[in-house]
Amino acid sequence: MSPVSTAHPDIQTWQQTLPHGITLSCRACGEPGRPVLLFLHGFPEGAWVWDPLLQFFSKPENGGYRCVAPNLRGYERSSAPEDVKAYRAKHLVQDIVALIDTECQTPDGRAPLAALVAHDWGGAVAWSLANQHPSVLQKLVIINSPHPGPFLQALQNDPAQITASAYMNFLVQSDAAAQLAAHDFERLFGFLTGHDASLQSLTRHPSAWGTDTDAPNNTTAHWLTPAVKARYRSVWQHGLQGGLNYYRASPLRPASATDPGASAVQIPPEALRIEVPTLVLWAQDDVALLPCLTEGLDAHIADLKLVPIAQATHWVVHEQPQRVIREIAAFLKAP
Numbered sequence: 001m002s003p004v005s006t007a008h009p010d011i012q013t014w015q016q017t018l019p020h021g022i023t024l025s026c027r028a029c030g031e032p033g034r035p036v037l038l039f040l041h042g043f044p045e046g047a048w049v050w051d052p053l054l055q056f057f058s059k060p061e062n063g064g065y066r067c068v069a070p071n072l073r074g075y076e077r078s079s080a081p082e083d084v085k086a087y088r089a090k091h092l093v094q095d096i097v098a099l100i101d102t103e104c105q106t107p108d109g110r111a112p113l114a115a116l117v118a119h120d121w122g123g124a125v126a127w128s129l130a131n132q133h134p135s136v137l138q139k140l141v142i143i144n145s146p147h148p149g150p151f152l153q154a155l156q157n158d159p160a161q162i163t164a165s166a167y168m169n170f171l172v173q174s175d176a177a178a179q180l181a182a183h184d185f186e187r188l189f190g191f192l193t194g195h196d197a198s199l200q201s202l203t204r205h206p207s208a209w210g211t212d213t214d215a216p217n218n219t220t221a222h223w224l225t226p227a228v229k230a231r232y233r234s235v236w237q238h239g240l241q242g243g244l245n246y247y248r249a250s251p252l253r254p255a256s257a258t259d260p261g262a263s264a265v266q267i268p269p270e271a272l273r274i275e276v277p278t279l280v281l282w283a284q285d286d287v288a289l290l291p292c293l294t295e296g297l298d299a300h301i302a303d304l305k306l307v308p309i310a311q312a313t314h315w316v317v318h319e320q321p322q323r324v325i326r327e328i329a330a331f332l333k334a335p
Contacts, residue, residue: 013028024071024078024099025077026070027050028068036104036111037067039067043243044243048231054068072095074241084245089124093128110136112135112137114137115139116141119143119317120145123144124250127148131272134276141280144281144316154290154293161293169253171244192232277331283315305331
C-alpha cells in the first residue's frame with residue numbers, strides 16, 4: 001500500500017489488497033492511528049462523493065478522525081469479479097470487515113471503528129455488517145438506505161414502494177450497462193437530474209429517457225456541475241457492470257413475470273437486529289426509497305435516532321452536505 005497525492009492534496013489514494021484477494025481503491029484523510037470513520041457509497045457513485053466529509057471530520061477541531069472511503073467491489077479501480085455470485089452480501093461484508101481490520105489495527109490489537117457511515121447500496125452492506133459483526137463498530141450512520149426488514153415488507157405489500165422500485169428490474173437486464181453508458185452516460189445523468197423518475201420511466205418505456213425538461217416539475221440538480229459530472233465519468237468509465245451486479249445478486253426487488261423477487265424471500269428476525277447506536281438520515285423527497293421505509297425501524301434497532309430531512313432527494317449528501325455533516329457530528333459527540 002503506497003498512498004499517492006490526488007487533486008486534493010489532503011486526500012490520500014491507494015489500492016488496498018485484502019487477505020482474501022480483493023483489492024479496494026481507497027481515499028482517506030487524517031492520520032493513521034486516530035479513531036476511524038469509514039464511509040460507504042452507493043450506486044452509481046464512488047468513494048469521491050465523501051470527500052467533503054473526509055476533509056471535515058479529519059480536522060482536529062472536528063474530531064481529528066482517520067476518515068476512509070473505499071470504492072466498493074465492482075467500482076472504479078477496485079476488483080470487479082465477473083461472477084454475479086461474488087456480489088452477494090456475505091462477500092461485500094467480508095471486504096469491509098477486512099478493511100476495518102487493516103485500518104483499525106493498534107499495538108494492542110484491533111480497535112472498534114468509531115462509526116460506519118453509509119448511503120444507498122453502501123447502507124445495505126452496512127446493515128448486514130452491523131448485524132453480523134457488531135463488535136467491530138461503535139456507531140452506525142445510514143443515509144437513505146432501507147433496513148432489510150421494512151424494505152422486504154414494503155416490496156411484498158406496499159404498492160407505492162413496489163412501483164418506486166420498478167427501476168430495479170431494468171438494472172438487472174443483461175444490456176443495462178450498455179444502455180446506461182450510451183451517449184456519454186446520458187441515462188445515468190438523467191437518473192441523477194430527474195430525481196430517479198427517468199430511470200423509473202425507462203422500465204415502462206425503454207425507448208424514452210427523461211431529461212431535465214422531462215422530469216416532474218422540471219426539477220434540476222443544481223449540484224451536478226460540469227466538474228461533478230467529470231468525477232462521475234471518472235468512475236463510470238471503469239465500467240458499470242460491477243455496480244449493476246449488486247442488483248442482480250440480491251432478491252430484494254419487485255416481483256416480475258419471470259422472477260419472484262422479494263415475494264419469495266423470508267428473513268429471520270435475528271438477521272434484522274441492530275444493537276449498535278444508529279442514526280438514520282432520510283431525505284423525504286427520495287422517489288425511489290419512500291419515507292415509508294423508515295416505519296417500524298425501532299422494532300429492529302435497539303438505539304435509534306431517526307432524522308427526516310425535508311426538501312432533499314436521494315442525493316442529499318450532494319444537496320445538503322452541511323446538514324448531513326451537522327447531524328453526523330452531533331451523533332458522534334453523543335454518549
